[in-house]
Amino acid sequence: MTQDASCSLETPIPPRFLADRMVGRLARWLRIVGYDTAYLPQLSPQGLLREGRRQGRVLLTRDTRLLREKDAPPLLFIRDDHFREQLKQVIHECHLTPMTSLFSRCSECNQVLAAVEKETLQGQVPEYVWRTQETFHRCPECHRLYWGATHKDHVLAELRRIGIEG
Numbered sequence: 284m285t286q287d288a289s290c291s292l293e294t295p296i297p298p299r300f301l302a303d304r305m306v307g308r309l310a311r312w313l314r315i316v317g318y319d320t321a322y323l324p325q326l327s328p329q330g331l332l333r334e335g336r337r338q339g340r341v342l343l344t345r346d347t348r349l350l351r352e353k354d355a356p357p358l359l360f361i362r363d364d365h366f367r368e369q370l371k372q373v374i375h376e377c378h379l380t381p382m383t384s385l386f387s388r389c390s391e392c393n394q395v396l397a398a399v400e401k402e403t404l405q406g407q408v409p410e411y412v413w414r415t416q417e418t419f420h421r422c423p424e425c426h427r428l429y430w431g432a433t434h435k436d437h438v439l440a441e442l443r444r445i446g447i448e449g
Contacts, residue, residue: 298377301340301356303331308366309343313373314393315438316447317384321393332356343373367445374447381447386435389422396420396429404428 297318302310304324313320320343326334328349335342335356342349342358350360359376361369374381388395399419408419408428416430442448 297379298357299338299340300373301331301335301338301342303328303342303344303346303349305345306343306361306366306369309361309369309373311390312366312370314388314390315386316370316374316379316381316442317387318379318381319388319393341377367441371445371447381442386420386429386438389425389427389429391427392422392425394422394424397423399428 300310300313300318300320302313302320302322303326307322307324310320310322321334321338321340323331323334328346331342331344332349332352332355334340335358336354340356342356343361344358345361345364347360349355349358352358359373362372363369373379386396397420399421401413401417401419404419405413408416408430412430412432416432418431420429421427422429
């Protein structure tokens with residue numbers, strides 16, 4: 284892929300992404316909308332290329348030097364500095380349907396979330412949350428707990444602001 288290319292037939296469906304250190308916020312938002320997005324800011328550009336090839340991921344980058352690499356994995360050059368425009372670009376160019384798997388991944392470590400029985404969480408979440416929420420999920424890797432509440436409303440409002448409707 285080149286700077287002007289989009290996700291193509293050579294990429295998995297749905298695509299799996301690898302974000303470089305310049306697009307960390309984009310990585311988090313792709314996870315929020317349900318896409319497998321590895322974020323490895325400690326890797327060098329060459330390390331990112333190797334990891335992208337090894338894992339079969341589309342590399343998301345703002346590094347123009349990577350566009351010249353002959354043996355690069357599928358690569359999408361992110362044109363804008365702002366995460367809202369970045370997210371719109373990836374959704375459009377990779378033909379994503381983000382509302383189908385919203386909140387299915389851990390926004391911190393990218394693992395698929397697992398449903399948790401509410402009864403098992405009494406005393407582990409704030410009392411108000413336990414009383415007012417019915418659905419809970421936990422990350423099997425970092426054990427972070429997720430529930431709807433106002434965070435979900437804020438995320439949905441943000442997605443509407445950038446033109447993504449459910």
